[in-house]
Each structure stands twice: as C-alpha cells, then as structure tokens.
Amino acid sequence: MINHIFFQLTTFTYLLSSILYFFYLGIKKEGFGKAGSWIALFGFAINTGAMIIRYFESHRLGIGYVPLSNMYESMVFFAWSIVGLYLLFERFYHSRGLGAFVLPLGFLAMGVTMLSLSPEIRPLMPALQSSWLVYHVITSFLGYAAFAISFGVSLIYLVKKTDREGNSLLPDYKALEIINYKAIIVGFLLFTVGILTGAVWANYAWGTYWSWDPKETWSLITWIVYAILLHAKYTGRWGGRKMAYISIAGFVAVLFTYWGVNYLISGLHSYAS
Amino acid sequence: MNRLLKDIRGVFLSVKTTIFLLISIALVSIVGTIIPQQKEIDLYINWYGETLYHLLDLLGFLNIFGSWWFQLLLVLFMTNLVVCSLHRVPKVWTLRNQNRRERIGRLGPYVTHFSLVIILAGSLIGNIWGFKGYVNIPQGESREAIMLNGSSQTLDLGFSIRCDRFEVTYYPESEMPKEYASDLAIVDRGREVFRKTIQVNDPLRYKGISFYQSSYGVLPPQPGERKAELEIIPKGNGSRGYRLQIGEGEMKEIPKTGYSVQFATFVPDFSLDKENRIISRSNQPNNPAVQVKIYQNGKLSFNGWSFLRYPDFHGSKDDTYRVKFLNYSGGGKPYTGLMVVKDPGVWVVWTGFGLLVLGLYLSFYFRRRS
Numbered sequence: 001m002i003n004h005i006f007f008q009l010t011t012f013t014y015l016l017s018s019i020l021y022f023f024y025l026g027i028k029k030e031g032f033g034k035a036g037s038w039i040a041l042f043g044f045a046i047n048t049g050a051m052i053i054r055y056f057e058s059h060r061l062g063i064g065y066v067p068l069s070n071m072y073e074s075m076v077f078f079a080w081s082i083v084g085l086y087l088l089f090e091r092f093y094h095s096r097g098l099g100a101f102v103l104p105l106g107f108l109a110m111g112v113t114m115l116s117l118s119p120e121i122r123p124l125m126p127a128l129q130s131s132w133l134v135y136h137v138i139t140s141f142l143g144y145a146a147f148a149i150s151f152g153v154s155l156i157y158l159v160k161k162t163d164r165e166g167n168s169l170l171p172d173y174k175a176l177e178i179i180n181y182k183a184i185i186v187g188f189l190l191f192t193v194g195i196l197t198g199a200v201w202a203n204y205a206w207g208t209y210w211s212w213d214p215k216e217t218w219s220l221i222t223w224i225v226y227a228i229l230l231h232a233k234y235t236g237r238w239g240g241r242k243m244a245y246i247s248i249a250g251f252v253a254v255l256f257t258y259w260g261v262n263y264l265i266s267g268l269h270s271y272a273s
Numbered sequence: 274m275n276r277l278l279k280d281i282r283g284v285f286l287s288v289k290t291t292i293f294l295l296i297s298i299a300l301v302s303i304v305g306t307i308i309p310q311q312k313e314i315d316l317y318i319n320w321y322g323e324t325l326y327h328l329l330d331l332l333g334f335l336n337i338f339g340s341w342w343f344q345l346l347l348v349l350f351m352t353n354l355v356v357c358s359l360h361r362v363p364k365v366w367t368l369r370n371q372n373r374r375e376r377i378g379r380l381g382p383y384v385t386h387f388s389l390v391i392i393l394a395g396s397l398i399g400n401i402w403g404f405k406g407y408v409n410i411p412q413g414e415s416r417e418a419i420m421l422n423g424s425s426q427t428l429d430l431g432f433s434i435r436c437d438r439f440e441v442t443y444y445p446e447s448e449m450p451k452e453y454a455s456d457l458a459i460v461d462r463g464r465e466v467f468r469k470t471i472q473v474n475d476p477l478r479y480k481g482i483s484f485y486q487s488s489y490g491v492l493p494p495q496p497g498e499r500k501a502e503l504e505i506i507p508k509g510n511g512s513r514g515y516r517l518q519i520g521e522g523e524m525k526e527i528p529k530t531g532y533s534v535q536f537a538t539f540v541p542d543f544s545l546d547k548e549n550r551i552i553s554r555s556n557q558p559n560n561p562a563v564q565v566k567i568y569q570n571g572k573l574s575f576n577g578w579s580f581l582r583y584p585d586f587h588g589s590k591d592d593t594y595r596v597k598f599l600n601y602s603g604g605g606k607p608y609t610g611l612m613v614v615k616d617p618g619v620w621v622v623w624t625g626f627g628l629l630v631l632g633l634y635l636s637f638y639f640r641r642r643s
Contacts, residue, residue, distance in 0.1 A: 123444040126473035185637040207485040207614040212338040214306040224299045
C-alpha cells in the first residue's frame with residue numbers, strides 16, 4: 001500500500017510545519033514562518049498525491065472507487081481540506097501567525113488516522129456506490145475544514161492579550177473577527193450543500209431524504225448552532241468574545257457529528273467507521 | 274382582542290423567539306439521539322425499567338420526531354419565519370436608492386427563510402398524500418398490494434409488479450456483496466407496460482410510486498426439491514471432468530467407472546464455529562456449499578465440501594477427486610424485498626433545497642461591504 005506510506009509522510013510534514021509556525025510565533029523570525037508555509041504546501045501536495053495514488057490502487061485491486069468512503073479516507077480528506085483552506089486564508093489575509101493554531105489540527109487529524117484507523121481498501125457495499133456520496137463527502141468535509149479554521153481563529157481570539165501588548169504577529173481583534181466570519185460563511189454554505197446532497201443520496205438509496213437518524217440529527221444541531229451565530233452577528237448584539245465561544249461550541253458539535261455519532265451512537269452511518 | 278393579536282405578533286417578530294425556538298429544537302434533537310427512538314418495548318424495559326419506560330412513552334420521548342409537541346415546535350418556527358419576513362417586506366421596497374448589488378444581497382435572507390418554509394411544506398405534502406411501505410416478491414411472481422410501514426394495513430397499487438429475477442453479485446474472492454439487482458416488470462390492466470433492472474441507488478418509478486431495492490431472502494425449500502450440478506474430475510491421468518445433476522440425498526453411479534457419487538448435504542451459508550464444526554451462518558445463500566461423497570465399489574473413497582463461489586478451493590484432504598460445485602436449483606425460491614414509496618412532495622423539497630443554497634449565496638456574497 002504505497003498510499004499509506006505517503007499519508008505517513010504527510011503526517012510528518014504537517015508536524016514539521018506546525019513546529020516551524022510555533023517557532024515563528026515564539027522567536028519572531030520571518031524565516032520560520034516562510035519555512036512553515038512552504039512545508040505546509042509541500043505536505044498538502046503529498047496529501048493530494050497520496051489520495052490520487054489510493055484511487056489508482058483501489059482500481060488495481062478490482063474495487064475501483066473514489067477514496068472518500070470510510071473513516072480513514074474521510075480523515076485524510078479532512079486534513080487535506082484544513083491545510084488547503086488554511087493556505088488560501090493565509091494568502092488572502094497575509095497572516096502566518098494563524099498557522100500555529102490551524103496546522104496542528106491538520107497534523108492531529110492525520111496522526112489519529114495513522115495510529116488508529118485501518119488503511120485497508122475494502123470493497124464498497126452497494127448503498128455506498130453513488131456519485132451523490134462523493135459530492136456529499138467533499139462538500140461536508142470542506143465545510144468541516146472551514147469550521148476548523150474558525151475554531152483555530154477563535155482560540156487565538158480568546159488566548160490573545162490586548163492588541164497592544166499581545167503577540168505582534170497575530171492579527172488584531174478586528175481582523176480575527178473578520179477572518180472568523182469569512183471562515184464561517186464559507187463553512188456554512190458548504191456544510192448546507194453537504195447536508196442537502198446527503199439527503200438526495202438517502203432518497204436514492206433508502207427512499208427517504210430525512211429519517212432523523214443520529215448522524216442527520218446531529219448535522220442539523222450543528223447547522224442550528226452556526227445559524228444562531230450568524231443571526232447574532234447580523235443583529236449585532238453579541239461581542240467578539242461571545243462569538244468566539246459559539247464558534248468553539250459549533251466545532252465541538254462538528255466533532256460530535258463526525259466522530260461522536262459513529263463511536264457513541266449507531267445509526268445508518270455506522271458503516272462509515 | 275386586537276391588542277392580544279398585536280402582542281402575539283410582537284412575540285413572533287422578536288429574534289429572541291427565533292433563537293429560543295432554534296435552541297429548543299436543537300436540545301430536543303439531542304435527547305432524540307441519546308434515547309434510541311422507536312425501538313421494541315422489551316428493549317426499553319430492559320434499559321430503563323418498567324416505570325421509567327411508561328413515563329418516557331407517555332411524554333413522547335420514545336418517538337420524539339413524530340410527537341405532537343415536536344411538530345408544534347416546527348410549526349411555531351415556521352410562523353416565526355413567515356411573520357418576520359412579511360414584517361420586513363416594506364423596508365426592502367424603500368431601499369430603491371441602493372445599488373443593484375446591495376439590493377440583490379438584501380433579497381438573500383428572504384430567499385433563505387422562504388426556502389425553509391418550502392422544504393417543510395414539501396415534507397408536509399409527502400406526509401399527507403404519500404405513503405411508505407414494502408413488498409416481498411418471490412422470483413417469477415407478481416404482487417398487486419403492498420404492506421404499509423408501521424401498520425398491518427395493505428394498500429392496493431392499482432397495477433401489478435412482477436419480479437423476473439433477483440441476483441446478488443459479489444466482489445471477486447470476497448463475501449462483500451457488490452450489487453443487489455431485481456428485474457422488475459409493471460403490468461397495468463393486463464398489459465406489460467414497463468421493465469427495469471433496479472439496483473440499490475437506482476429505483477424504478479411508475480405513476481409517482483418508486484420501488485427501491487431494499488432487502489432479499491430465500492423462501493424455505495420444499496423437501497427433496499433441491500438439485501445440484503456438479504463436475505467430478507478424477508485426479509491424475511489428465512481425464513476430463515464428468516458433469517451431472519443430482520438431487521439432495523441421492524446417489525448416482527458414474528457410467529463405466531465403478532464409482533458412485535452422493536450429494537450428502539447442502540448449507541446455504543457455510544461457516545465454521547469455534548469448535549470447527551460446520552454450520553450455516555444464516556438461511557441466506559451467502560456461501561452455498563455441498564458435501565459430496567464418492568464411493569468405490571461401495572467403499573467411501575472421497576468425502577469433501579465444495580463451494581459455489583470458490584470453485585478452486587479444495588475442502589478435502591482426499592485427493593482422489595476434485596469436485597466442482599457448478600450450480601443449484603430448488604434451494605428455496607429467492608425473493609426480492611422492495612421498499613415502496615409515494616412522495617408527491619419530493620420535488621417541492623428539491624426546489625426548497627435549490628432556493629436554500631441560492632439564498633445563502635446571495636446573503637453571504639452580495640452583502641454590503643463593511
């Protein structure tokens with residue numbers, strides 16, 4: 001399994017990149033930040049390559065599917081989405097300091113996968129053979145990744161000292177609020193599309209677009225948390241700290257939808273473990 | 274009276290109400306995922322004890338998403354959405370002097386909220402004018418009525434549906450099913466009008482009713498009905514195989530050899546238990562196997578198992594013969610299990626989905642720049 005080796009290499013690169021970003025924040029040398037970004041980009045390329053290799057390896061085994069069908073594959077795609085979206089944000093907002101809070105999430109996702117999930121390529125049960133599944137997984141996980149970035153930004157918001165005495169490499173409060181909002185609207189739109197494509201798929205596979213199974217219900221709960229956050233933002237009644245707390249609560253709901261439901265509650269999605 | 278109406282309208286206009294309703298729906302939903310919903314009574318009594326079970330049942334906690342108070346929450350939420358949207362319509366019309374981009378952006382929240390109303394309306398239409406049920410059709414037979422879910426009622430379809438063939442295909446060298454497929458035909462007023470091979474993820478639709486591949490099984494066989502097709506290949510001397518049809522329990526002599534073949538037993542789902550005894554894991558033909566005995570002049574010279582799905586696997590230490598299990602028949606008729614759904618609201622729901630995505634896009638990307 002060549003793909004697994006490349007995923008292990010990806011994990012290592014994300015760790016290295018996280019460490020470089022930490023040094024950048026601590027020592028405040030531009031070089032560390034630049035190295036962190038380049039290593040992150042390099043890891044992202046390996047991550048991409050490994051997914052492509054896995055696609056071809058599944059075909060060589062005579063199974064042949066888009067590798068987005070089990071926990072291992074969704075996790076490596078999750079890490080890919082976090083790092084990819086982060087690199088885009090870094091480009092747009094010219095702020096490398098965020099990397100020290102976001103890249104570790106990509107590393108954690110990869111690390112947990114390498115340590116605890118089976119890399120085996122197994123044949124797909126009939127219900128999973130649908131192109132709607134591919135759209136569902138891609139949009140859901142890009143949405144999750146945007147929420148992960150919002151989580152990282154909110155952590156910075158809460159641990160940061162005031163603008164004047166805090167670390168000069170971290171964006172100021174205003175900028176953090178804007179980045180958090182952008183990450184959430186990107187995430188909310190993608191996550192909504194993810195829920196809807198999942199519903200369409202369920203209708204093709206099981207004849208019902210919504211059956212209140214735990215995964216569906218928890219995705220709705222997550223959706224509601226972010227909907228409340230957006231309404232609070234538009235009516236302008238809550239301050240930045242409160243928004244940061246709700247962003248973190250939203251990401252906890254994301255994690256429960258993703259893992260909690262699979263490992264603590266069983267349902268239609270239990271095959272995805 | 275007028276004042277009361279105004280007060281009620283005021284409550285529904287408040288964003289606090291919206292947030293209160295959203296939080297309530299979320300909290301109730303969490304409970305609905307912690308307490309398993311709509312399970313058997315025995316299981317509940319086992320988990321919670323008799324008293325707590327009756328209390329939970331009375332409060333509707335065992336079927337939360339179908340309970341009247343959950344539906345009420347959804348209706349209140351809808352009312353809130355409609356009232357808030359209508360209230361803000363005059364404001365939008367007065368924003369004429371804004372640029373085009375800003376006006377489109379202002380439409381976003383309306384489209385979003387309206388789409389949620391549409392989606393719920395669509396699900397309501399499905400609940401009122403649709404149905405969900407199932408039907409099992411043995412291969413070669415037809416059915417005109419289906420069983421409705423959650424009741425003992427049958428429903429006449431007004432046409433008949435025939436299953437010509439049901440088949441499970443497996444991945445090579447694996448026990449994982451690759452596809453379940455049924456050849457279905459619709460017979461309406463005596464004429465065959467429609468044919469389709471359905472699979473999981475690919476249903477048949479006729480007159481607004483969809484038939485989904487959902488399960489399968491095998492009817493119990495009639496005694497003495499099962500027949501196997503075998504190929505016997507004597508080892509060595511490069512001789513060609515001999516094919517024969519043989520009934521369960523039957524003994525057949527192979528001409529000009531002095532050997533007799535006996536079809537001893539059949540198991541539909543071959544497996545070994547912890548003590549290495551042969552068992553059938555289920556009644557489903559997941560791994561059909563036959564035990565074949567071969568006698569030479571009345572003396573047992575071969576005794577082994579052969580597998581339909583693993584023709585090259587030798588289940589015997591005896592190497593005097595190789596026995597290939599080619600096919601079998603009469604082993605109980607397979608039937609296909611279909612889920613039957615009529616949902617006239619589904620297109621309304623899809624429309625709502627489209628509007629929801631459009632509405633969010635407009636809200637997020639055409640907003641005034643701050």
